Amino acid sequence: MIVVDGQSNERLVLDGGWLEKLRGGQSVTRTPASSFREAQWQELERRVRLFGREKEQLVQVTLVFEGGPFVGFITDAAKRPELEAIVDGLEAARSAA
Incomplete structure (x- = not known):
């Protein structure tokens, strides 16, 4: 089982043959891992505070x-290595x- 916590209280879980996305502990999506087709990646940067200089990498x-x-x-x-592990599992x- 691979678990990755994300933004907005979300979590991805790859467990056996299933991928599940949870939001606030409730299942939002559950799909068979064997139906996976591709992954599209994007690097993001955003400010931690609205007018602050500090930025976080996502x-x-x-x-x-x-x-x-x-x-x-x-x-x-x-946490990109954990996400890559999920994609490898898919x-x-x-x-x-």
């Missing part, structure tokens, strides 16, 4: 599945199917 991944849904997820850039599940 990474956004959009996971595309056959027949939908699209699963968007944003987290700290430092690719492995697709190859096994």
